Amino acid sequence: MKFLAVLFIGFFCVLTTYATDGCAACDDDCGCEPVCECEHPPRAPAGVMGDHAHHKGGWMVSYRYMAMHMEGVGGGDASGYMMRPESMDMQMHMVGAMYAPTKNLTLAMMVPYIIKDMDMVRGPLSLPRSAHTEGVGDIRLAGVYNLWSSHVQQVLLNLALGLPTGSIDEENAAGNRLGYPMQLGSGSYSLMPGVTYTGLSNGWGWGAQAKASFQLNENKHDYQLGNRYDLQVWGLRDLCKSSAISLRLNGWHRDNIDGADPTLAVAMSPGNDPDKRAATRLDALVGIDYRPTGKVTGLRLAIEGGVPLYQDLDGPQLEGEWMFIGGLQLSF
Numbered sequence: 001m002k003f004l005a006v007l008f009i010g011f012f013c014v015l016t017t018y019a020t021d022g023c024a025a026c027d028d029d030c031g032c033e034p035v036c037e038c039e040h041p042p043r044a045p046a047g048v049m050g051d052h053a054h055h056k057g058g059w060m061v062s063y064r065y066m067a068m069h070m071e072g073v074g075g076g077d078a079s080g081y082m083m084r085p086e087s088m089d090m091q092m093h094m095v096g097a098m099y100a101p102t103k104n105l106t107l108a109m110m111v112p113y114i115i116k117d118m119d120m121v122r123g124p125l126s127l128p129r130s131a132h133t134e135g136v137g138d139i140r141l142a143g144v145y146n147l148w149s150s151h152v153q154q155v156l157l158n159l160a161l162g163l164p165t166g167s168i169d170e171e172n173a174a175g176n177r178l179g180y181p182m183q184l185g186s187g188s189y190s191l192m193p194g195v196t197y198t199g200l201s202n203g204w205g206w207g208a209q210a211k212a213s214f215q216l217n218e219n220k221h222d223y224q225l226g227n228r229y230d231l232q233v234w235g236l237r238d239l240c241k242s243s244a245i246s247l248r249l250n251g252w253h254r255d256n257i258d259g260a261d262p263t264l265a266v267a268m269s270p271g272n273d274p275d276k277r278a279a280t281r282l283d284a285l286v287g288i289d290y291r292p293t294g295k296v297t298g299l300r301l302a303i304e305g306g307v308p309l310y311q312d313l314d315g316p317q318l319e320g321e322w323m324f325i326g327g328l329q330l331s332f
């Protein structure tokens, strides 16, 4: 429950900002051109990618930290395997840059660094009980196209290309290749189309995003990860000039893996089974968004923490327990 503590600290900061800024004086009827002084630009909560475009010539650099904890096996009986997963922590540091070469097109690049730790329950074999992998994941190149916008609403088209830069050769301490969930990349090129809608009015922000991730080719170990589909909606409410709170619902589905890595023995662990990777989940996240006003402009700090409300796992897999996202953005 580490993320809860962070969330409470965040709330405390928001409240102190509220008190010192005298933000209560900020009412909702200020003029909106091009962006209302009393409102936030139309931005989504910390965990949403591709939610905004930049003005021509605009730059942004960003850093995101994501953590997810999974614990306990759901979706089926794992007792028939030699080993079964007990818990897993995934962390990701992601550095990104955005640049808008034209009025309607913004380009982005994201480089993730992934850290995975898994604990397992083992049978009679003397296999390592835990596994750790870390390294660069799949780099993403993205374009955000401003399809339509008004003062209040905006519709963006998203398209990203995933490059197979993450390792799919990760091994445990005994030198055996680790199962699919512990690998750092997909090994394949992927295409991620999407459409994003955002709105902003009178201190309220809202939005929705539909996106998909399609793996384009079989990787060098004879498999290709399943496609993934995401549908999310969110709302934000300004607390004052500098802070907003958010609520987000993210529903997603992941397909099973096509093909199989021939070195992974399915009887060893459910994580080695390409036909037991599909999942459908609904996550709920609350967040805080902070933008310093005054001298420092273009800076944004946002955090989000959440839990799955619903999960349907196809075969024995670890269940999601909680997630945390923290982001820092600087536009210029």
Ligand SMILES: [Cu+2]
Binding pocket: 052, 053, 054, 060, 098
């Ligand atoms: Cu940006």
